[in-house]
Structure formats: structure tokens, C-alpha cells
Amino acid sequence: MKSFIIRILINAVALAVTIMFVPGIYFTGGIDTLLLLALIFGVVNAIIKPLFSLLTCGFYVVTLGLFTFIANALMLLLTSNIATTVGIPFEIENFWAALIGALVISIVSFVLSVMFDKKN
Template sequence: MAFLIRLAITAVALWVTTLIVPGVHVTGRNGTETALTLVAVALIFGVVNAVLKPVIKVFGCVFYLLTLGLIALVVNALLFLLTNWIAQGLDLPFQVDGFWAAFWGAIVMAVVSWLITVAVPDRLEAR
């Protein structure tokens, strides 16, 4: 159940990102296709972050220290671009128009996800 809630939060954050950030688009033919695309891309984004981000942090820890963590913004943008590449490979109607759209999109995704997570408390943490 927690996985589905996290997936829904990521999909909503992705939807908000498409509304706020120019250059991040979901072009479904109808509302159902758009919603399914958002869920599929959220799943891809979650898998990419779960698999690659820890590896990148371990191998790039020196860069994280040297830049006081600012390299994380670039890493997040590149992971967002990778998500776009995988989604396009799967013929999903999702598109990110370059690095800067991915940069701002990753920031908006992180902030919106955090805000929603704060607003929707996890039942396991309440116990």
C-alpha cells in the first residue's frame, strides 16, 4: 500500500511539474491516457532514482563534498533526462526539452513531492 501511495505522490508531483515548468510535457490524447502516462513515468522515475542514485552518490561522494551538495541538482536533472529517454523508448507521450527543463523539472518534482508527503502522513510513522 505504501508503494502505491508513493507512486501516486510522484505522479501528482510530475503532473504539477508539467503545469509549472515549460519544456516538460505530457501529450496524451485524453485524460485517461495522460493519467496512465503520468503513473508510468512516475514508476520509471522511481526505479531510476532507486537504482542509480545510490550508486552515483557512492562513486561521486567526492564531488558532493567539493560542491557542498550542489552537484545533486545536476545529478537529479540528468536522472530526469534519463527518465525521459526511457519513456520515449517505451513510446510514452512524455517529453523533456533539454537540460534546463530537466533541471527545473527535477527541482519542482522534489519540492512538490516533499510538500505532498508532509501533507499526507505515513501510517507507519504514526505508530
């Protein structure tokens, strides 16, 4: 349970950094809404992304893994669509904003995971 909460908090911080620094990504909610958005993002990445990766594994091989960036951007766009459907004010202007946002989220999540997600 502690690991799950840490993962949600890492996602929330990564999303907050992305919202602050990436043009074309907009969010007007509070911290509670950001945590809910992080939960949605985590569920999308835990359930849908593996299925998507399995179906598109040929693209990963052909592009030598560069398709990962596109897959991450698509997962971020899907998170945005789900969030707006349930009333969370999170919008992404276009695919390029999603691509840059996914890159920022990956970097911030990696750094925070190394810092805080240590197995004791």
C-alpha cells in the same frame, strides 16, 4: 504495499505539476500513462540514483551538496529517455528545463510526503 502506492501517487502528482508549470517539459499521455511514468521515475531514483551518487560522491563533497540538483536533473533526463524508448510521450527540451523540473519535483514531493506519507 500501501507505502509503495502512496510513493507512486506522490511522484505522479509531482510530475504532473512539473509538466504543467515548467516550460520545455512535454507530456501528452493520460492518467494511466502518467502513473507508468511515475513508476519509471521511482525505479530510476531507487536503483540508478544511489549508484550514481556513490560514483560521484566527490562532487557532492566539493560542491557542498549542490551537485544534488544536477544529479536530480540527470535522473529526470534519464527517466525521459527511458519513457520515450518504451513509448511514453514524455520529453524534456534541454538540461535547464530538467534542472528546473527536478527542483519543482523535489519541492512538490517533499510537501506531499510530509502531508501523506506519515508512519502510523
